[in-house]
Amino acid sequence: MSAPTAELYENLRLELRRGALTLAVLTQLRAEQYGYTLRKALCDAGLEIDESTLYPLLRRLETQGLLVSEWREENKRSKRFYRLAPEGEALLQQLLMEWQVINTAITRMAKE
Amino acid sequence: MSAPTAELYENLRLELRRGALTLAVLTQLRAEQYGYTLRKALCDAGLEIDESTLYPLLRRLETQGLLVSEWREENKRSKRFYRLAPEGEALLQQLLMEWQVINTAITRMAKE
Numbered sequence: 613m614s615a616p617t618a619e620l621y622e623n624l625r626l627e628l629r630r631g632a633l634t635l636a637v638l639t640q641l642r643a644e645q646y647g648y649t650l651r652k653a654l655c656d657a658g659l660e661i662d663e664s665t666l667y668p669l670l671r672r673l674e675t676q677g678l679l680v681s682e683w684r685e686e687n688k689r690s691k692r693f694y695r696l697a698p699e700g701e702a703l704l705q706q707l708l709m710e711w712q713v714i715n716t717a718i719t720r721m722a723k724e
Numbered sequence: 725m726s727a728p729t730a731e732l733y734e735n736l737r738l739e740l741r742r743g744a745l746t747l748a749v750l751t752q753l754r755a756e757q758y759g760y761t762l763r764k765a766l767c768d769a770g771l772e773i774d775e776s777t778l779y780p781l782l783r784r785l786e787t788q789g790l791l792v793s794e795w796r797e798e799n800k801r802s803k804r805f806y807r808l809a810p811e812g813e814a815l816l817q818q819l820l821m822e823w824q825v826i827n828t829a830i831t832r833m834a835k836e
Contacts, residue, residue: 614811616788616789617789617811617814617815620788620790620815621815621818621819624743624746624747624815624819625818625819625822627742627743627746628743628744628747628819628822628823628826629743629822629826630739630742630743631736631739631740631741631742631743632740632826632829632830634736634739635736635740635830636829636830636833639830639833639834639836640833640836653833654829657828657829657832657833658825658826658828658829659826659829676728676732677728677729678732699726699729702729703729703732703733703736706733706737707733707736707737707740708834710737710740710741711740711830711834713770714740714741714744714770714771715827715830716769716770717744717748717766717769717770717771718744718747718748718751718823720769721748721751721752721765721769722751722820722823724751
């Protein structure tokens with residue numbers, strides 16, 4: 613790819629990932645997690661995310677009422693634990709159905 | 725869902741679709757199409773898109789060198805036909821691989 617195409621690719625790649633990352637975070641927070649383990653789970657699944665992207669996203673989702681968090685001590689260190697709020701669970705189910713629609717469309721179109 | 729959650733859902737849904745729509749448009753333009761048939765193909769696949777979203781997207785992709793277009797007469801009407809440029813084909817292949825990575829991650833996480 614030429615340099616301009618490589619830059620375009622990176623932009624489109626980020627655009628593809630943006631919405632999916634929110635969805636991935638919501639799926640992971642059906643079980644309580646703190647930032648480090650959440651980030652590791654996303655990375656392990658192939659969705660690397662910077663701390664500078666993850667923490668603002670978590671704050672936004674909490675402000676929107678989709679997550680709840682609490683500070684707790686674990687292994688003598690104070691950590692902030694996150695999990696889905698009931699509104700977040702309802703929304704996650706909707707978004708997973710929407711993901712299915714989108715993925716079915718992309719998969720079908722890619723094969724045509 | 726409460727009214728604020730419904731609005732949030734709509735925003736997240738649009739965020740999920742944004743990148744996917746660009747990808748869907750690129751897949752469709754491996755074969756030449758004009759706006760109306762392209763829009764119909766996307767709608768039929770479950771990806772409704774307004775004309776006010778589709779045409780600016782096509783212009784942007786053409787400016788970026790991913791598409792080429794030409795005006796031609798068909799059935800006595802002048803229509804603008806679009807198809808992938810070589811740069812667009814290369815980029816489409818990359819984005820489809822990226823889509824696979826993201827979908828695999830979401831699917832795995834959703835099932836955990």
